[in-house]
Amino acid sequence: MGSNGPTQAPPSQWPEGLTRVPYWAFQREDVYAQEQTRIFQGPSWSFLCLESDVANPGDWRSTFVGDAPVVVTRNASGEIHAFENRCAHRGSLICLDDKGKAAKGFSCVYHAWSYNLEGDLTGVAFAKGVKGKGGMSPDFKISEHGPRKLRVETISGLVYGTFAAEAPSLPDYLGEEIATRIARVFRDRKPVVLGRFTQALPNNWKLYIENVKDSYHASILHLFFTTFELNRLSQKGAIIVDESGGHHVSYSAIDRGPTGNADYSAQKIRSDSDYKLADPSLLLGFDEYPDGVTLQILSVFPAMVVQQIQNAIAIRQVIPRGPEQTDLNWIYLGFEEDTPEERMMRLKQANLVGPAGYISMEDGCVGGFVQRGAAGAPDERSVIEMGGKTAEGSESRVTEASIRGFWKAWRAQMGI
Amino acid sequence: MSDLLDLWFAIAQAQTAHARCLDDDRLEEWPDFFTDDCLYRVTSAENMREGYEASLIFLNSKGMVRDRVSALRTANIYERQAYRHVLGQPSILLVEADAVKSEVSFIVLRIMRDGKTDLFATGRYLDTWRRTVDGVALTSRIVVCDSSRIDTLLALPL
Numbered sequence: 377m378g379s380n381g382p383t384q385a386p387p388s389q390w391p392e393g394l395t396r397v398p399y400w401a402f403q404r405e406d407v408y409a410q411e412q413t414r415i416f417q418g419p420s421w422s423f424l425c426l427e428s429d430v431a432n433p434g435d436w437r438s439t440f441v442g443d444a445p446v447v448v449t450r451n452a453s454g455e456i457h458a459f460e461n462r463c464a465h466r467g468s469l470i471c472l473d474d475k476g477k478a479a480k481g482f483s484c485v486y487h488a489w490s491y492n493l494e495g496d497l498t499g500v501a502f503a504k505g506v507k508g509k510g511g512m513s514p515d516f517k518i519s520e521h522g523p524r525k526l527r528v529e530t531i532s533g534l535v536y537g538t539f540a541a542e543a544p545s546l547p548d549y550l551g552e553e554i555a556t557r558i559a560r561v562f563r564d565r566k567p568v569v570l571g572r573f574t575q576a577l578p579n580n581w582k583l584y585i586e587n588v589k590d591s592y593h594a595s596i597l598h599l600f601f602t603t604f605e606l607n608r609l610s611q612k613g614a615i616i617v618d619e620s621g622g623h624h625v626s627y628s629a630i631d632r633g634p635t636g637n638a639d640y641s642a643q644k645i646r647s648d649s650d651y652k653l654a655d656p657s658l659l660l661g662f663d664e665y666p667d668g669v670t671l672q673i674l675s676v677f678p679a680m681v682v683q684q685i686q687n688a689i690a691i692r693q694v695i696p697r698g699p700e701q702t703d704l705n706w707i708y709l710g711f712e713e714d715t716p717e718e719r720m721m722r723l724k725q726a727n728l729v730g731p732a733g734y735i736s737m738e739d740g741c742v743g744g745f746v747q748r749g750a751a752g753a754p755d756e757r758s759v760i761e762m763g764g765k766t767a768e769g770s771e772s773r774v775t776e777a778s779i780r781g782f783w784k785a786w787r788a789q790m791g792i
Numbered sequence: 793m794s795d796l797l798d799l800w801f802a803i804a805q806a807q808t809a810h811a812r813c814l815d816d817d818r819l820e821e822w823p824d825f826f827t828d829d830c831l832y833r834v835t836s837a838e839n840m841r842e843g844y845e846a847s848l849i850f851l852n853s854k855g856m857v858r859d860r861v862s863a864l865r866t867a868n869i870y871e872r873q874a875y876r877h878v879l880g881q882p883s884i885l886l887v888e889a890d891a892v893k894s895e896v897s898f899i900v901l902r903i904m905r906d907g908k909t910d911l912f913a914t915g916r917y918l919d920t921w922r923r924t925v926d927g928v929a930l931t932s933r934i935v936v937c938d939s940s941r942i943d944t945l946l947a948l949p950l
Contacts, residue, residue, distance in 0.1 A: 571846030655855025
C-alpha cells in the first residue's frame with residue numbers, strides 16, 4: 377500500500393484471543409478501506425457469477441468483488457475471463473448493465489476506448505488524432521494499459537475470481553472438505569436460476585457474515601424454523617470450520633428419535649410455542665439428498681454463502697457498500713432435472729428465505745440492531761465465547777466457533 | 793357499459809379496501825380478500841422479464857395466506873412499522889364469465905416506529921378476480937415491484 381493508502385487500523389487495540397471483537401471494526405472508514413485492499417482484493421477468492429450466466433461465447437455479466445465492479449465474460453474459445461469494470465482511460469464503467477452479449481468486445485461510452493473479451497485494451501479512439509493533429513503522445517503504448525484482470529476458476533458451476541497473483545488455487549483455498557460440501561449441494565446437476573433479489577442491509581458486511589456463521593442464534597431468533605423442527609439445536613448435526621477459520625459449514629439432519637424438547641422448555645426461550653400452520657405443505661419437501669441432511673449453510677471467506685434449507689437452494693453474495701451498508705444478493709436456484717412437483721416445492725420453500733423469508737427476514741434486521749446498538753461504543757467489545765475460545769468445528773451447534781474462525785481469518789489478512 | 797362500470801367500481805372498491813386493511817393493521821382480515829384456491833405472489837419487474845418463477849412471497853392457498861399473518865403476529869421479529877398504500881385507478885384488462893383481470897399501480901411508504909418514512913416500494917398489482925354475491929374476490933394477485941431491491945426486510949404484505 378502506498379503512502380496515500382488509508383490510515384492503519386489500530387492493531388494494538390485488538391484484544392487478545394478470538395473471543396472479543398471491538399465495535400470499531402464495524403464502524404471505521406479506514407478499516408473498511410483496508411478490507412477492500414487486503415481482503416477483497418487480497419489473496420482471497422470471491423464468488424463472481426454462475427457459469428450459466430456466461431453460457432456462450434460473447435456472454436458477459438457484471439458483478440462485484442468487494443465494492444469493486446467486475447465484468448465476467450466468455451471468450452470465443454469458451455474460456456471464462458474477468459476484469460475490472462473500469463475503463464483504463466478515465467475510470468468509467470465499461471459495462472452499464474447486469475448482463476449482455478458482446479461478440480466483438482466492449483467499447484467505453486465515454487471516449488470509445490475498446491476492449492476484447494479478455495479485458496485487453498484494443499483500441500483508443502482518435503489515437504492518431506484528426507488530420508494529423510492531436511492524438512495520443514507518441515510514447516503511449518496500448519499494451520501497457522487496461523483494467524486489472526482477475527484469475528478465474530470454477531467449482532460446481534460457480535465462477536470465482538481473485539485479484540491476487542499470490543492467492544492459492546481455488547481448490548487449495550477452499551480445502552477438500554469445503555469443496556466437497558459445495559459439490560454435495562449441486563451433485564453435478566445443472567443449476568437453473570429461479571429468481572434474483574437484493575436485500576439492502578443497514579449494517580456492516582461483517583455483521584451479516586457473523587450472523588450466517590452463528591448457529592447459536594438460529595433456533596432462538598427464528599421461531600418459524602424451530603417450531604417446525606427444521607433446525608433445532610437438539611437435532612443431529614455439526615459445525616465444520618476450515619483450518620484458516622474463514623470458511624464454515626453448519627449442517628443438520630432431522631432426528632426423529634426421542635430427543636427431548638426439555639432443553640428448550642427449561643431455557644424459557646421464546647421459540648417454544650404452539651404455533652401451527654393452516655397449510656403446512658411448504659414444509660413437506662422432497663427427498664433430494666441421500667445423506668438425509670435437511671439444512672446446510674456454507675460460507676466461503678470472505679463474503680459468499682451456499683444455502684440448502686430443505687429444498688430451498690440459494691447463493692448469497694455479500695457486497696459491502698460502505699461501513700454501514702451491505703447488499704445481499706440472493707440467487708434462488710433449481711436444477712434442470714426438477715420435476716414440476718419438485719419445482720413447485722422450491723417455489724413454496726422460497727418463502728423461508730430472502731428479504732421476506734419466514735427465517736431470513738430477521739437476519740435482515742438484526743445486523744442493523746447491532747450497528748445501531750453499538751453506535752456509541754466503538755471501544756466496547758462483543759463477547760463471542762459460546763462453545764469455548766477456539767475456532768474448531770464441533771458436533772454441538774451451541775457454539776460461536778465459526779464466528780471466531782471468521783475473525784481469525786480476517787485478522788490474518790488484515791495484519792491486525 | 794353499466795355492467796363494466798359496476799365491475800370497475802367493485803374492483804376499485806376491493807383494491808382500496810385491501811390497501812386500508814393492510815395500512816390499518818387489520819391483517820387478520822387480509823385472507824378474506826382471497827378465494828380458497830388463491831395465489832398471492834410478490835416479485836419484481838426484472839424477475840418477470842427474465843421469466844423467473846421464484847418470488848419474495850409465494851402463497852398458493854388461503855391457508856398459506858393465513859399462515860403469513862400468523863407468522864407475522866407470533867413468530868417473526870421485525871421493528872414496529874406500518875405502510876401507507878397509494879393506489880392508481882384500475883384498468884380492466886379482460887372480462888370473462890369466471891375471471892376478470894385488472895392492473896393497478898401502487899406506491900407504498902413505510903413508516904418505522906421512530907417516524908422515519910421511506911418510499912418502500914412502487915409497482916403494480918396484476919389481479920384476477922372472481923365475481924361473488926358481495927362483489928369480487930381475488931383468485932390471484934401478483935405484486936410486481938418495480939425494483940428487485942428491498943430495504944432491510946419485507947415483513948408486512950404489499
